[in-house]
Amino acid sequence: xxxxxxxxxxxxxxxxxxxxxxxxxxxxxxxxxxxxxxxxxxxxxxxxxxxxxxxxxxxxxxxxxxxxxxxxxxxxxxxxxxxxxxxxxxxxxxxxxxxxxxxxxxx
Amino acid sequence: xxxxxxxxxxxxxxxxxxxxxxxxxxxxxxxxxxxxxxxxxxxxxxxxxxxxxxxxxxxxxxxxxxxxxxxxxxxxxxxxxxxxxxxxxxxxxxxxxxxxxxxxxxx
DNA sequence: CGGGATCCTTGGAGATACTG
DNA sequence: CAGTATCTCCAAGGATCCCG
Numbered sequence: 513x514x515x516x517x518x519x520x521x522x523x524x525x526x527x528x529x530x531x532x533x534x535x536x537x538x539x540x541x542x543x544x545x546x547x548x549x550x551x552x553x554x555x556x557x558x559x560x561x562x563x564x565x566x567x568x569x570x571x572x573x574x575x576x577x578x579x580x581x582x583x584x585x586x587x588x589x590x591x592x593x594x595x596x597x598x599x600x601x602x603x604x605x606x607x608x609x610x611x612x613x614x615x616x617x618x619x
Numbered sequence: 620x621x622x623x624x625x626x627x628x629x630x631x632x633x634x635x636x637x638x639x640x641x642x643x644x645x646x647x648x649x650x651x652x653x654x655x656x657x658x659x660x661x662x663x664x665x666x667x668x669x670x671x672x673x674x675x676x677x678x679x680x681x682x683x684x685x686x687x688x689x690x691x692x693x694x695x696x697x698x699x700x701x702x703x704x705x706x707x708x709x710x711x712x713x714x715x716x717x718x719x720x721x722x723x724x725x726x
Numbered sequence: 727c728g729g730g731a732t733c734c735t736t737g738g739a740g741a742t743a744c745t746g
Numbered sequence: 747c748a749g750t751a752t753c754t755c756c757a758a759g760g761a762t763c764c765c766g
Contacts, residue, residue: 518667525720536641543633560625588727604715613632695747
């Protein structure tokens with residue numbers, strides 16, 4: 513996922529941004545959190561990915577300050593994920609992707 | 620790279636778009652071709668990736684009609700890659716990524 | 727419910743060598 | 747130059763079990 517850059521244009525802001533979100537699951541997580549917070553289970557079902565993989569992405573997004581994790585000390589436990597300010601600045605990427613998807617992909 | 624969708628929101632246009640370009644190298648290829656065609660070797664050096672990997676991405680982008688491949692029968696051979704109309708519709712994604720990268724990433 | 731720990735499998739990517 | 751062909755390897759990801 514968060515790969516390291518090696519090319520001669522690794523310095524480019526596009527490359528640095530792509531190194532963070534150039535990943536299918538991460539884009540889908542940001543999409544899911546676009547309109548409010550979601551629980552771990554909701555994301556799990558929406559992405560159709562195992563907990564292990566989802567956790568890895570969420571931890572990474574937390575570290576990058578793109579996603580915020582809030583734990584509610586209830587029984588059973590509840591954990592809500594939401595976009596930070598930085599994360600919300602990724603929404604134009606999602607929107608551009610949506611435009612493209614609507615225009616060029618079918619089914 | 621071009622993963623298959625399994626989640627409950629796999630139908631979303633964002634998901635379908637992300638399935639195509641939710642990959643670091645693909646985003647960098649589109650970025651590199653944004654301002655005109657480039658040769659195989661130029662892309663290779665820019666991305667810092669092996670020929671094998673680059674070829675896989677280019678073939679996939681060709682199949683998806685995002686990139687066009689033109690062979691010039693010269694010696695030594697020359698092959699130019701460029702964005703198709705569909706590929707150019709990905710530029711807003713790259714631009715959004717650039718905005719994000721400029722604002723939130725450093726170095 | 728929201729994970730952590732473990733085992734296991736696969737294919738994606740590097741390195742190298744070769745060719746039209 | 748622009749690939750293809752092999753081999754190898756490691757790490758990402760699924761499956762499973764467990765726990766607070």
